[in-house]
Amino acid sequence: MKFVCSQSDLNSNLSFVSRAVPSRPTHPILANVLVVADAQKKRVSLTAFDLSLGIESSFSADVTEEGKITLPAKLLNDIVSRLSEGEITIVAEEVEEDETLLVLLKSVSGQFQVRAMKADEFPPLPTIEDGESIELPIVILTEGLKGALFAASSDETKQVLTGVHLTGTQDSLEFAATDGHRLSVVQTTLQPSTDDDEPGDTTEMPNLEGFSLTIPARALRELERMIGGRPDTEAIALQVDDAQVVFELGQQRLTVRKLDGAYPNYQMLIPKNFSRTISLERKRLLTSLERVAVLADQKNNLVKCTFDSEEGQVSLSVETQDLGSAKESMPAEITGDSGEIAFNVKYLMDGLKALPAKDIQIQLNEGNQPVIFSPLGGLKMTYLVMPVQIVK
Amino acid sequence: MKFVCSQSDLNSNLSFVSRAVPSRPTHPILANVLVVADAQKKRVSLTAFDLSLGIESSFSADVTEEGKITLPAKLLNDIVSRLSEGEITIVAEEVEEDETLLVLLKSVSGQFQVRAMKADEFPPLPTIEDGESIELPIVILTEGLKGALFAASSDETKQVLTGVHLTGTQDSLEFAATDGHRLSVVQTTLQPSTDDDEPGDTTEMPNLEGFSLTIPARALRELERMIGGRPDTEAIALQVDDAQVVFELGQQRLTVRKLDGAYPNYQMLIPKNFSRTISLERKRLLTSLERVAVLADQKNNLVKCTFDSEEGQVSLSVETQDLGSAKESMPAEITGDSGEIAFNVKYLMDGLKALPAKDIQIQLNEGNQPVIFSPLGGLKMTYLVMPVQIVK
Numbered sequence: 001m002k003f004v005c006s007q008s009d010l011n012s013n014l015s016f017v018s019r020a021v022p023s024r025p026t027h028p029i030l031a032n033v034l035v036v037a038d039a040q041k042k043r044v045s046l047t048a049f050d051l052s053l054g055i056e057s058s059f060s061a062d063v064t065e066e067g068k069i070t071l072p073a074k075l076l077n078d079i080v081s082r083l084s085e086g087e088i089t090i091v092a093e094e095v096e097e098d099e100t101l102l103v104l105l106k107s108v109s110g111q112f113q114v115r116a117m118k119a120d121e122f123p124p125l126p127t128i129e130d131g132e133s134i135e136l137p138i139v140i141l142t143e144g145l146k147g148a149l150f151a152a153s154s155d156e157t158k159q160v161l162t163g164v165h166l167t168g169t170q171d172s173l174e175f176a177a178t179d180g181h182r183l184s185v186v187q188t189t190l191q192p193s194t195d196d197d198e199p200g201d202t203t204e205m206p207n208l209e210g211f212s213l214t215i216p217a218r219a220l221r222e223l224e225r226m227i228g229g230r231p232d233t234e235a236i237a238l239q240v241d242d243a244q245v246v247f248e249l250g251q252q253r254l255t256v257r258k259l260d261g262a263y264p265n266y267q268m269l270i271p272k273n274f275s276r277t278i279s280l281e282r283k284r285l286l287t288s289l290e291r292v293a294v295l296a297d298q299k300n301n302l303v304k305c306t307f308d309s310e311e312g313q314v315s316l317s318v319e320t321q322d323l324g325s326a327k328e329s330m331p332a333e334i335t336g337d338s339g340e341i342a343f344n345v346k347y348l349m350d351g352l353k354a355l356p357a358k359d360i361q362i363q364l365n366e367g368n369q370p371v372i373f374s375p376l377g378g379l380k381m382t383y384l385v386m387p388v389q390i391v392k
Numbered sequence: 393m394k395f396v397c398s399q400s401d402l403n404s405n406l407s408f409v410s411r412a413v414p415s416r417p418t419h420p421i422l423a424n425v426l427v428v429a430d431a432q433k434k435r436v437s438l439t440a441f442d443l444s445l446g447i448e449s450s451f452s453a454d455v456t457e458e459g460k461i462t463l464p465a466k467l468l469n470d471i472v473s474r475l476s477e478g479e480i481t482i483v484a485e486e487v488e489e490d491e492t493l494l495v496l497l498k499s500v501s502g503q504f505q506v507r508a509m510k511a512d513e514f515p516p517l518p519t520i521e522d523g524e525s526i527e528l529p530i531v532i533l534t535e536g537l538k539g540a541l542f543a544a545s546s547d548e549t550k551q552v553l554t555g556v557h558l559t560g561t562q563d564s565l566e567f568a569a570t571d572g573h574r575l576s577v578v579q580t581t582l583q584p585s586t587d588d589d590e591p592g593d594t595t596e597m598p599n600l601e602g603f604s605l606t607i608p609a610r611a612l613r614e615l616e617r618m619i620g621g622r623p624d625t626e627a628i629a630l631q632v633d634d635a636q637v638v639f640e641l642g643q644q645r646l647t648v649r650k651l652d653g654a655y656p657n658y659q660m661l662i663p664k665n666f667s668r669t670i671s672l673e674r675k676r677l678l679t680s681l682e683r684v685a686v687l688a689d690q691k692n693n694l695v696k697c698t699f700d701s702e703e704g705q706v707s708l709s710v711e712t713q714d715l716g717s718a719k720e721s722m723p724a725e726i727t728g729d730s731g732e733i734a735f736n737v738k739y740l741m742d743g744l745k746a747l748p749a750k751d752i753q754i755q756l757n758e759g760n761q762p763v764i765f766s767p768l769g770g771l772k773m774t775y776l777v778m779p780v781q782i783v784k
Contacts, residue, residue, distance in 0.1 A: 075715060078686040084679070102716065109680060110708075110720025112687070287476070288501060294470040295504070316502075323467060324494065328502025 001067030001092040003037045003044055007107070009059040010088055011080050013046050014073075016252065017057050019222050021073040022050035032070035034122045035090075039066040047125060048073060053219045054125040056253040067092060068119035071103055075114060083107045092116065125255050128246050131239040134206045136173075138249075139232035140188045144175035145224050147186035147354050147381045152217035153179035163216045165263040168208025176266050177217070182347045183266055184354065187380040214263050215245055219256035226252055270384060271370055274363040276336030278307055279376060280314060282360045286352040288328040289345055292318045295326045296345045302388055303345040309334040318345075341367065342388045351383040393459030393484040395429045395436055399499070401451040402480055403472050405438050406465075408644065409449050411614050413465040414442035424462035426514045427482075431458040439517060440465060445611045446517040448645040459484060460511035463495055467506060475499045484508065517647050520631040520638050526598045528565075530641075531624035532580045536567035537616050539578035539746050539773045544609035545571035555608045557655040560600025568658050569609070574739045575658055576746065579772040606655050607637055611648035618644055662776060663762055666755040668728030670699055671768060672706060674752045678744040680720040681737055684710045687718045688737045694780055695737040701726040710737075733759065734780045743775040 017033060025031040034047040045058035069092045080088070089106040101116040145164070153161040158179070167174045175186045190206060226249060227236060237248040240258075247254045289303065295318040296303050306315045315329040341364065352360070357375030364371040364387075373383040409425060417423040426439040437450035461484045472480070481498040493508040537556070545553040550571070559566045568577045582598060618641060619628060629640040632650075639646045681695065687710040688695050698707045707721040733756065744752070749767030756763040759782075765775040 072715070075686065079683065079718075082679075082683045082686065109683070109722075110718065112683075112716060112718045114716040115714065287474070291471065291474045291501070291504075294467065294474065322507065323464070324504060324506040326471075326502065326504045330501075 001035070001037050001069055002065035002090070003061040003063040004087055004089050005044060005059065005061035007080065007083050007085050007088050009061070010044075011083075013057045013059050014077055014080055016226075017046045017048040017055045018073050018077055019225070020048040020050055020053045020055040026051070029070060029117055029121045029123075031072060031074070032117055032122065033073040033076065034068065034070050034119055036068040036119070037061065037063045037066050039063040047122070049123060049125055051123065052216065052257045053222065054255040055222065056125060056255075058251045069101065069103060070117045070119055070122050071114055079105065079112055079114070084109060125253075126244045126246075126257075127255075128239040128241045128244060131241050133248075134208070134238045134240075135235040136206060136238050137190075137232070138227045138230055138234050138236055140173055140190065141223065141227055141236065142232065143356070143379055144173065144186045144188050145220055147356065147379065148175040148177040148184045149217055149220055149224070150177075150350050150354055151179060151182055151184035151383075152177040154217075155179070160214050160259050160261045160263050162218075163214040163259040164220055165214045165266075166211065168211030170207050170209050173208055173211070176263075178264065178266060181344070181386060182351065183269060183382075183384040184351065185266065185270075185382045185384075211240075212263075213240060213245065214259040214261075216256060216259055219245075219254065223247055223254055226254060269370060270372065270382060271363075271365060273365075274336075274372070275365050276307070276309075276334070276339070276363070278314060278332050278334050278362040278364075279359060280330060280332035280362075282352055282355055282357060282375075284330045285314070285316075285360075286349065288316050288330060289349050289352065292316050292326040292328060293345045293349065295320055295323060301345050302342055303348065304340060304342045304390065306340040307332065307334050307338060309336060309338045340390065341371065342390045343371075343385060344388060347385050351385065355381060355383065393427070393429050393461055394457035394482070395453040395455040396479055396481050397436060397451065397453035399472065399475050399477050399480050401453070402436075403475075405449045405451050406469055406472055408618075409438045409440040409447045410465050410469055411617070412440040412442055412445045412447040418443070421462060421509055421513045421515075423464060423466070424509055424514065425465040425468065426460065426462050426511055428460040428511070429453065429455045429458050431455040439514070441515060441517055443515065444608065444649045445614065446647040447614065448517060448647075450643045461493065461495060462509045462511055462514050463506055471497065471504055471506070476501060517645075518636045518638075518649075519647075520633045520636060523631045523633050525640075526600070526630045526632075527627040528598065528630050529582075529624070530619045530622055530626050530628055532565055532582065533615065533619055533628065534624065535748070535771055536565065536578050536580050537612055539748065539771065540567040540569040540576045541609055541612055541616070542569075542742050542746055543571060543574055543576035543775075544569040546609075547571070552606050552651050552653045552655050554610075555606040555651040556612055557606045557658075558603065560603025562599055562601050565600055565603070568655075570656065570658060573736070573778060574743065575661060575774075575776040576743065577658065577662075577774045577776075603632075604655075605632060605637065606651040606653075608648060608651055611637075611646065615639055615646055618646060661762060662764065662774060663755075663757060665757075666728075666764070667757050668699070668726070668731070668755070670706060670724050670726050670754040670756075671751060672722060672724035672754075674744055674747055674749060674767075676722050677706070677708075677752075678741065680708050680722060681741050681744065684708050684718040684720060685737045685741065687712055687715060693737050694734055695740065696732060696734045696782065698732040699724065699726050699730060701728060701730045732782065733763065734782045735763075735777060736780060739777050743777065747773060747775065 036045045043058045044061040047056045086108050091104045093102050103114050103116045105112040148164050164177045171190050173188050239246040304317045313329050314332040317327040319325040355375050357378045359376040361374050370384045428437045435450045436453040439448040478500050483496045485494050495506050495508045497504040540556050557568045563582050566579045631638040696709045706724040709719040711717040747767050749770045751768040753766050762776050
């Protein structure tokens with residue numbers, strides 16, 4: 001294997017795929033990145049795979065001798081990121097005597113020899129041969145992930161709850177995530193893709209009727225990175241089979257194993273009727289919460305929320321035995337009776353950060369029933385939080 | 393106590409003095425910051441003290457009732473930094489029934505009540521009554537600290553070596569620090585202060601003949617922060633007695649206990665004659681070291697430095713059994729025989745980062761003798777590193 005490429009191409013593609021390298025690999029080869037040089041296409045592709053999430057990316061290079069090999073991802077990353085811009089020559093050499101595989105990296109300033117491993121041992125990324133490919137506008141994914149991803153559970157034992165559940169209808173795609181304490185649901189509307197590259201598809205909308213799957217949050221965080229900074233109008237290709245999901249965008253490919261098991265019927269949890277509605281400015285509520293959270297932090301993260309419908313005012317308060325107390329108030333439009341309710345301040349802040357609107361609506365019933373936060377105008381999003389019982 | 397001040401004044405002064413709050417206070421009151429409101433001067437001063445390092449700072453405020461009290465530094469910091477800009481009213485209130493001291497913080501958005509402790513228990517900052525005050529141009533401190541501070545030991549058991557040693561002569565101030573493996577010495581020249589605020593002093597130079605003391609590196613790092621961003625021409629007032637050093641700049645005061653014990657006679661360690669001299673570009677050497685360090689990291693941090701006087705070239709190389717090897721070369725002017733020497737790559741990089749020049753000179757003798765790095769032109773600085781024996 002021998003090729004010449006630019007430091008910036010190698011560096012950016014390497015740091016992109018390296019996100020799929022497991023921090024504690026179950027097999028030494030998984031700590032490596034697979035490098036494949038194709039002389040005909042004049043391209044080099046890099047692949048990393050932790051047996052669930054796989055990322056592949058390719059870039060153009062002057063390939064004079066094709067071949068494939070694997071290299072330790074972290075070491076390679078550390079070296080390449082420190083090289084100055086310019087050409088890098090990469091050559092795989094086999095040392096006959098002890099079958100050691102070495103790869104030579106040559107740059108203007110000097111050279112590195114890195115121990116490699118054979119490509120044969122690297123597990124192949126799953127492919128989907130005969131699945132239909134869906135073209136999904138990036139904006140759909142951006143909105144859905146921003147509004148739902150944060151609510152997924154980070155507790156690996158919680159299985160399906162560590163993912164985001166996607167449900168399609170003819171003209172919408174719904175993203176839902178819950179960790180058992182709060183639930184976030186975003187309903188995106190499928191609009192025609194206006195991708196110029198594929199003139200035939202411009203007015204066609206994907207029909208996602210019956211589409212239903214749960215994707216690990218970890219993979220979706222990488223997907224967020226992959227689509228970040230791309231124009232909203234661009235489309236990403238999505239393929240699904242019984243076990244896998246594959247996202248493809250330009251020269252980048254992300255494959256991930258679906259989460260098995262039935263996702264909870266979350267729609268059932270969302271109350272249909274409410275006795276009270278509060279409308280207020282999202283940012284104002286969030287900054288107040290951030291301040292009173294300083295005291296809530298010291299205790300059980302509890303914030304009390306009092307709403308006075310006559311005064312048209314919402315007050316947040318925290319009281320601790322040892323440190324002191326905090327109280328902030330803000331104007332709000334309130335329908336229904338005055339009252340009070342308590343929340344975990346972290347769950348509240350997470351949701352408020354994700355709600356995509358200037359003003360929001362809070363809908364609630366009595367004491368221990370779920371409370372719903374939603375944006376006033378814009379995207380359709382529902383954030384459900386269970387209140388905490390106030391001990392008198 | 394009652395006063396009104398701006399959020400930004402309180403916030404910046406609080407985060408400045410908080411650096412002296414110990415992370416593990418030996419007494420609860422040391423986790424607090426002392427707040428003193430002076431109605432006559434219309435100023436509020438804040439003080440934090442860990443019994444070695446003390447920092448005091450004051451700002452103007454509308455003091456309507458004078459008094460003093462102490463408040464938990466971290467909590468106060470967390471609250472004040474999150475308040476929006478504008479006026480803050482601070483009132484100390486005594487709750488009669490259980491002698492609890494409470495301080496009320498009122499801002500436009502709401503109010504906080506924080507548990508306070510009496511000011512009486514707060515240990516007073518040491519003062520120097522009858523010591524002469526020396527006016528030291530800030531530039532002297534900036535240069536001296538930049539070149540020496542990094543070489544002090546971070547091992548608390550090493551006593552005097554955890555500080556920077558200052559030695560004065562009639563027209564110079566020398567900064568030295570060593571951790572036993574490397575030594576950095578900066579010799580600054582005392583130039584007349586041109587501080588406009590004190591017209592009488594402008595042409596007078598402090599005479600530091602016989603001046604000799606060791607100051608804890610931790611305090612000097614805070615001093616660096618205190619003078620950072622100030623004009624070089626400004627002067628800082630310095631007072632010293634048997635036990636303490638006090639730095640004063642505007643409304644900020646930093647006091648620190650000197651380190652006891654004789655500082656090693658470091659001048660003795662610096663060789664007077666050298667058989668070889670290498671001149672080369674500092675940045676080029678540093679970036680090469682950063683790259684080969686990636687491999688050196690994996691082993692014992694050893695880098696081999698080969699100098700070829702005929703070729704006029706210095707090469708850095710690292711070889712590891714398991715991972716591979718690295719080699720970089722760069723042009724250099726070399727007098728004396730060719731040869732090779734090995735260093736701890738970290739010590740080398742630390743020194744190169746601090747050397748204030750485009751080109752540097754390396755002076756050395758045979759294998760195991762100290763190697764000297766110094767800037768070519770500019771400030772007078774000597775960086776000494778002990779080489780590591782090369783095992784053949």
